[in-house]
Amino acid sequence: MYDMKFSGMDKSFFYGLADGGSTIIAVDFLTGAKLNSWASTLFHGVLRQLAVVPDPSTDSLIIREAEGVLFFDVPRSDPVVTSLVNGASFQDDGIIAPDEWITVYGGRFAPLPTYPDPAVNTLPSQLGGIRVLLQAPGISDSFLPMNYVGPNQINLITPKNMPVGIQSTLTVQRAASDGTWISAPPIQANTAAAAPALFGDGNGNPWVVHMDGHFDTTAASGELVSFYGNALGPVQPGSYGLMWNFPLPTFTINGIPATIAFSGLQPDFVGLYQSNVWIPAGIPDGDQPLSIQVGTAVANMKVLIKTPQQ
Numbered sequence: 001m002y003d004m005k006f007s008g009m010d011k012s013f014f015y016g017l018a019d020g021g022s023t024i025i026a027v028d029f030l031t032g033a034k035l036n037s038w039a040s041t042l043f044h045g046v047l048r049q050l051a052v053v054p055d056p057s058t059d060s061l062i063i064r065e066a067e068g069v070l071f072f073d074v075p076r077s078d079p080v081v082t083s084l085v086n087g088a089s090f091q092d093d094g095i096i097a098p099d100e101w102i103t104v105y106g107g108r109f110a111p112l113p114t115y116p117d118p119a120v121n122t123l124p125s126q127l128g129g130i131r132v133l134l135q136a137p138g139i140s141d142s143f144l145p146m147n148y149v150g151p152n153q154i155n156l157i158t159p160k161n162m163p164v165g166i167q168s169t170l171t172v173q174r175a176a177s178d179g180t181w182i183s184a185p186p187i188q189a190n191t192a193a194a195a196p197a198l199f200g201d202g203n204g205n206p207w208v209v210h211m212d213g214h215f216d217t218t219a220a221s222g223e224l225v226s227f228y229g230n231a232l233g234p235v236q237p238g239s240y241g242l243m244w245n246f247p248l249p250t251f252t253i254n255g256i257p258a259t260i261a262f263s264g265l266q267p268d269f270v271g272l273y274q275s276n277v278w279i280p281a282g283i284p285d286g287d288q289p290l291s292i293q294v295g296t297a298v299a300n301m302k303v304l305i306k307t308p309q310q
Contacts, residue, residue, distance in 0.1 A: 089197035
């Protein structure tokens, strides 16, 4: 088996180099056809013959040596989207909101995990050869800012001024070497004023940040804690120079409304909401239901109450 390095890829053909050798092959990704029936290349002075075989089971092309040894498995080039989810809850409910982190799952995105340049203060609308087009009535077509692109996942944020109550279209596009873009089939989403969710451990438990700065997934009865959320609704300038939610979201724990000390945008991170919440006194220990309501949008989860013994 020999290492292969990509020397180029466009919407129709893959070109490869191997072990410092010369260009070995050009393959039509859509049909699996080669420029000729066999492609020859020189590996360490030895001429080898390579075949390219479509593999329907994995939707990829397999490059093999003539004697049948597996050489390289190359994914097809056209991107595909399987779901669009809330970036905190990972729920696929077909709804997106203004200033919401969303995650797109699928395949054939960037070849490697790619992050923005940390020296640049703004998020890019193209990353790892990927861009995502948003089209919605009432706003101009735009490419959405991203903070991560990988082979199967894209993390991006929606515009603050996105109209609500309409249907929007998102299209993932991948760059081709000829300067064009390959588009995945578009996905539709309805827009709402809010799509509340809390960031957590992935098991339905929100992160709880305590006033001394440490965080875990537990809170004490009567304690003031911070939750970090996504898409908690409209904001406006308020006291202390912060952008406050207006109206404030409603937090209910074990059926008891909690007092909100602050809820709005966290000033140091794009699109991150912070809610400082007093856990109601008298809540018993154990997993307790937690709900967040913004307008008519409701998110239900749980929080572990663990009050220190006196």
